Amino acid sequence: MSCHFHQGNGVMPILFFKIILKTNLKSLKIPDNFALKHGSGLSNPVFLKPPDGTRWKVCLKKKNDQVWFEKGWEEFTQNYSLDHGCLVLFKYEGTTSSQFDVIIIDDSALEIDYSSYGNDDDDVSVQIAKEIHPYKKNKETMRGEKNVTTSLSLNWPREPRAREEAIKFVSNNPFFTVLLKAPHITQYLLCIPVLEGYVDNGVKNVKLEYRDRSWPVRMLSCNKTYSNRFFSAGWNLFAQENELKPGDVCVFELVNMQDLVFKVHVFAAHHA
Template sequence: MSESEEDVDLPRFFKVFLSETASESMAIPMSFIEHLEDPLPQTAKLQGIGGGVWTVSFKKIRDCAYFTSGWSKFAEDHELKDGEFLTFVYDGSHTFEVSVFGRSGCKEIRAEVETVELSDANSDKEEEDSSVVADSNEEEEEGDDDSSFIAGEDDEVSQSLSHVDSDDTVSNAEGFSNLEVESNPCFTTTLKNRIYELLIPANVVKEHGLTFCDRIKYIDGEGIMHGAKGKWSDDRICFKGWDRICRRNRLKERDTVHCEMFHIRNKVHTIKIRVTRGRG
């Protein structure tokens, strides 16, 4: 899958792994430090394309920044060898997506998080259909119908092959819940009549002065999906493809969805989703 325009815009750097200097810590290029927060956060997250997330310490020594505690575990789990090439893509909020390129020059998936596939597709569909329940009491949905939606330029919704860890994953994904950062705008939502779009609350947009990429990433416990931006007739912002998130998380009427928006200079590029199950 080719990188979207928004992905290309994210700040990034590369390093060649040398065990002599990078087994216990990894230096960040000095020219990249301008993209980091000041003061430097105590920890960062390294998200491997195999699905795991590692917590590492940030340390500043003189004018240089380093990944320290936790880096050796990341290097060990990915079986890094001298001369291999790593790319680090920064989301602007404590998280780096790290890709490993072997000596052949090809990207390699390592330290892959094990996923479980459901065997009965028919029962899955029945459960998914039963979980999509109309909730006409939601204030956001009153007076809204499909004719009020104006599609963005690209209505395509695509699912990538990469996976991130779920809340139930123990192994290397331990500590993933710490990815939530207080500085990231958040809101909650529930199952709506209109499951095809995720509506961004207007008060959150206004309070934080947010703008949005034309396509954003949804990140949940199963992986990454993409949604195209749209706008309702009253100028509220929404994103398509939300029905796929609802179905694969088997949302029910009493469930609450916590949405955390990751941004660079107030421009949102990713929404991380966490579901709290309701009782009954």
């Protein structure tokens, strides 16, 4: 559904929304009436701009009078954990950059908390290696110990359970912590920190070690579309073969920087 309003001689922004289904998580068809009126004026790629200030580059497929969001759309849905029943509101102002402001409503009919998705390393993470972790400092001080343990945590999880495990985890190696959600298990991407200072940018082949086995996994680089990195090819197999579940907390410890080997520590979800 889409609509636009006239105000004097000007045109107000055009709004349309799409309900997210299992069938449009990888590509999304723009409403036909919008495509007929404005499709020819859209640049390719376009940019999606949520309220968190990020801009996501999405390539279009135009066929006859129909327009689809394709390359880049799946990364957008993955980052914000879009699933069946979510709603995305698009606002288009006809700008030369073909930018769409977007608002995401989850299946509870509330706008999502954008700060919980994807950009952990931009504003509230610990990030800087070898700094004293403030919570670990307090913990050690309360115990009366003289030597304060430093933390090489590369992110600062917002979710309480993940944060708790990150605080408790002690290692001489850099590590990051992720609370798994349903899309992390069923899809092929897992958003991870940039790993700046330990792994240079670029697509990498890494190994994930768990128990007595290892799995090869592809690590995608940062680019202008997104500021994080991702585990991609191989991640889904790792998650399935180790029966990872939503609610599990994973700590990824970089035990070999030369060969890019991560030892994975899994803290299972609490079940009633």
